[in-house]
Every structure is written in C-alpha cells, then in structure tokens.
C-alpha cells in the first residue's frame with residue numbers, strides 16, 4: 001500500500017497511506033459505537049484567520065466527522081486574550097464529550113503558545129505537545145505522540161517491513177513538534193540517531209551517512225541530491241509556499257527532482273507527510289478515548 005515505483009527511487013504515497021489509516025479509524029469508531037454507544041470527540045481551536053491554518057482546521061473538522069467522531073470547532077477572533085483562550089481550554093478539559101483537544105498553531109503573536117499547550121489536559125493532548133507526553137515518549141512510556149513524526153514513522157515502518165533496528169537515522173531540524181519527537185521515535189525503534197540543526201557544521205556529510213533521512217527545517221530545497229546516500233529513505237516534512245513562474249506552489253525541504261534519483265524511496269510534497277498529520281490526529285483521538293475509558297481499541 002502507498003508506494004509507486006519511478007525511475008530512481010520509489011515515491012511514498014502519503015495520501016494513499018493516510019486514506020487507509022482513516023478507513024481503519026472509521027471502522028474502529030463504528031465498532032466502538034456498536035459495542036458501547038460511545039462516540040469519541042475532538043475539539044479543534046482556531047484563533048484568528050491565518051489562511052493555511054483555516055484550511056487545516058476545516059480539513060480536520062471534516063475528516064473527524066467523516067470518521068464518525070464528534071467534531072467541535074471553536075473559531076476565536078484574532079484579538080482573543082490569553083485569559084479567554086485559557087478559559088476555553090479549561091472548559092474543554094472538563095467536558096466529558098471531548099476526548100481530544102488541539103489548538104491550531106501558529107497562534108497570533110500576542111498569545112503564549114507554550115502556556116496554552118501546557119494548559120491542556122495531557123490525556124486529551126492529541127497533538128502530543130504537552131511536557132508530560134514529551135516526557136513519556138522520551139522515557140518509553142505510553143504517550144500521545146505528535147502527529148507529524150508519528151505519520152513519518154508509520155511510512156518508514158511500512159517501507160522497511162517494520163524493522164528499523166540498527167539503521168542510521170539523521171533528523172535535520174530540532175523543533176519540539178517534529179525534530180525532537182521524531183528522533184525519540186527512531187531511537188525507540190533502535191535506530192542510531194543523529195540530529196542536525198542550523199549550527200551543525202557538517203550537515204551534508206552527516207546526511208550522506210544516513211540510511212533514513214528526515215528533514216524538517218522549513219527551508220525550501222535545502223537538501224540536495226548529493227546530500228543523499230544512494231538507496232536511503234528520505235522523508236520530507238517541509239511544507240513551504242513559494243512562487244514559481246508567478247504561481248504559488250508548495251515545495252518541501254528536499255530538492256525532490258535531484259533527490260528522487262538517488263534515494264531508495266522518498267516522500268513528495270505535497271502528498272507525502274502532510275496528509276498523514278491529520279490521519280494520525282484522528283488515530284490519536286481514538287487512542288485518547290480508549291485510554292480515558294480503559295477500553296482497548298484494537
């Protein structure tokens with residue numbers, strides 16, 4: 001599932017893989033409803049009118065409903081105060097119909113995103129950004145795992161038949177949202193993990209030693225074809241809006257046309273990691289519901 005061969009490496013079809021995961025979630029939700037009458041609920045909070053965020057939130061809302069779950073969309077004005085946002089989070093924490101809470105990022109600059117994230121009940125933190133979930137992940141305890149790295153790991157495990165053990169993984173980028181949890185997940189799969197970032201001195205050389213290369217820096221086309229070890233699996237997390245020939249396009253952090261001839265497999269942008277983010281969010285919501293009610297989901 002989810003892999004097309006082209007001259008050079010394989011293109012990993014994230015859209016197809018995500019569709020399969022969403023089907024799987026929908027089947028489990030239907031089974032749960034039949035058995036218990038209960039319906040998992042996801043609350044998504046959007047502050048302001050950033051166009052890309054509005055699209056992502058709309059998509060989350062639609063896909064949550066399509067999977068048979070309750071979706072609660074909260075759209076707040078751009079000048080919402082920290083106190084009002086925290087009060088909403090408090091209400092959602094206490095609402096028994098809400099099993100997952102997500103605050104769409106980025107928030108307007110006057111708001112303290114860190115305080116908002118730490119205000120979410122860790123058991124409802126389906127983004128996996130709360131410090132408790134970060135700590136649980138890094139100590140090997142059951143955690144809600146950030147959606148984008150979780151989606152990357154699923155694509156990698158599928159490509160590699162489930163076994164990543166002993167492979168050298170290089171993660172370019174050290175954000176709390178992608179780079180660090182990605183590194184933790186790869187470590188938990190027994191990879192040897194290197195994290196490269198803007199101060200790393202020999203990033204191209206390091207990348208050339210990677211069996212698995214995950215790039216999440218937000219710099220269009222940073223990773224060139226000659227940074228890639230022949231046959232490596234390349235996961236491009238970048239979603240960068242650029243103007244090409246006067247038209248707005250989305251490109252990744254990897255120079256795709258160069259890289260695909262060297263890599264053994266590569267995710268495209270769009271159509272690679274992005275769709276997995278929302279599919280994993282719904283999967284996390286189901287996981288959160290199961291843990292809150294001590295109901296096995298699988």
Ligand SMILES: Nc1nc2c(c(=O)[nH]1)N[C@@H](CN(C=O)c1ccc(C(=O)N[C@@H](CCC(=O)O)C(=O)O)cc1)CN2
Nearest residue numbers: 056102103104105106127147270271272274275277278
């Ligand atoms: N609270 C969060 N905020 C943000 C997250 C997140 O995981 N939690 N991630 C990103 C945005 N994001 C989801 O919220 C997201 C980004 C991209 C895609 C996606 O499917 N991309 C498509 C292209 C879509 C387009 O044309 O714009 C693709 O790559 O194929 C889904 C979700 C930041 N904020």
